[in-house]
Amino acid sequence: MSVKGVILVSVMVAMMAVMVKIYPNYPTGRMGVLFYYCTSSHQVRKEMNATKESLASLPVSPSTPVTFVIHGFTESSIRSWVISLTDALLAHDSKSVVILVDYWDLTTISRPYMMGNVRHIAGVTAHLIDLLVEEKGVRLANVHVIGFSLGGRISGLVGERIQTGTLGRITGIDASYPWLPPRTNSEFLDAGDADLVVNIRTSPVGSHSPPGHIDFYANGGLSQPGCQRWYFPEKVEQICSHYRAVWLMVEAVEHAGQGVFPACRCPDWESFQDHQCDCQIVNNFGLFPNSSILGNFFFSTHSVSPYSKPL
Numbered sequence: 005m006s007v008k009g010v011i012l013v014s015v016m017v018a019m020m021a022v023m024v025k026i027y028p029n030y031p032t033g034r035m036g037v038l039f040y041y042c043t044s045s046h047q048v049r050k051e052m053n054a055t056k057e058s059l060a061s062l063p064v065s066p067s068t069p070v071t072f073v074i075h076g077f078t079e080s081s082i083r084s085w086v087i088s089l090t091d092a093l094l095a096h097d098s099k100s101v102v103i104l105v106d107y108w109d110l111t112t113i114s115r116p117y118m119m120g121n122v123r124h125i126a127g128v129t130a131h132l133i134d135l136l137v138e139e140k141g142v143r144l145a146n147v148h149v150i151g152f153s154l155g156g157r158i159s160g161l162v163g164e165r166i167q168t169g170t171l172g173r174i175t176g177i178d179a180s181y182p183w184l185p186p187r188t189n190s191e192f193l194d195a196g197d198a199d200l201v202v203n204i205r206t207s208p209v210g211s212h213s214p215p216g217h218i219d220f221y222a223n224g225g226l227s228q229p230g231c232q233r234w235y236f237p238e239k240v241e242q243i244c245s246h247y248r249a250v251w252l253m254v255e256a257v258e259h260a261g262q263g264v265f266p267a268c269r270c271p272d273w274e275s276f277q278d279h280q281c282d283c284q285i286v287n288n289f290g291l292f293p294n295s296s297i298l299g300n301f302f303f304s305t306h307s308v309s310p311y312s313k314p315l
């Protein structure tokens with residue numbers, strides 16, 4: 005191929021990459037951490053800022069449950085799983101408020117600055133939670149932060165940075181640390197970051213994160229059924245398994261309180277598969293895990309939705 009040909013092909017590949025990878029996530033073109041709140045009384049999300057003035061119009065009272073949803077690397081708050089999860093959370097509790105954290109512009113392009121930006125995103129989000137407590141009387145016990153992938157890691161940093169007390173709950177959805185090995189233990193999402201830290205693990209992408217109070221391993225936590233195809237390179241299989249985690253969460257919230265995703269307490273996946281655990285101690289992955297039984301819980305799923313399977 006001529007030099008011109010190589011350049012032309014490279015430009016076309018780069019444009020395809022932009023269209024396939026970046027455009028669907030619809031960047032706002034605004035640097036910074038953006039917040040949107042959603043309630044069941046209006047279909048459209050509303051923008052808000054982490055300021056006193058912005059909180060004045062937020063429809064929350066001290067008893068309102070508030071859930072934060074933090075997306076992952078290269079994602080934004082208009083990802084379909086974020087929307088499905090928000091809808092499910094509001095359908096489950098019509099008095100609750102969901103706050104979406106959007107930081108697309110801070111990590112997708114400026115990878116060299118990612119770690120600094122991740123700390124910044126966590127700091128602003130923690131500040132917003134402190135303002136909710138101080139200005140609106142929101143109880144930290146009613147605040148639940150849900151973060152996927154890099155967002156799971158950010159959730160841990162948020163819990164750590166809150167000044168007004170201890171966060172009620174964090175759910176880390178295959179929380180991971182892409183290219184950013186934590187420098188200190190405090191940079192991980194771990195059991196110290198909230199009163200209840202629950203993890204769901206589905207892929208090797210999230211396998212380095214330390215234990216929370218309750219750790220659910222879907223299908224062993226490394227590879228998900230339906231993600232193994234002969235034409236899938238290993239990396240694609242891992243990414244497929246990683247994204248499965250958000251859909252397990254969506255299904256768990258859509259069927260909250262209905263006993264979906266029963267999981268056995270077990271030392272490891274092999275013992276679970278070999279029926280070595282007597283499954284005396286069962287917990288359910290989702291909105292209502294039993295917080296008096298902690299440890300590692302294993303469950304298997306179907307390869308397509310609905311994923312939940314009886315034990």
Ligand SMILES: *[C@@H]1O[C@H](CO)[C@@H](O)[C@H](O)[C@H]1NC(C)=O
Nearest residue numbers: 050051052053054055057058
């Ligand atoms: C949030 O802050 C931005 C930038 O300062 C401003 O343009 C926007 O109007 C603010 N939004 C709200 C809802 O206060």
Ligand SMILES: *[C@@H]1O[C@H](CO)[C@@H](O)[C@H](O)[C@H]1NC(C)=O
Nearest residue numbers: 284285286293294295296297
């Ligand atoms: C939680 O688990 C404990 C210990 O197994 C059990 O006694 C209790 O009934 C469970 N709570 C719920 C709500 O299932």
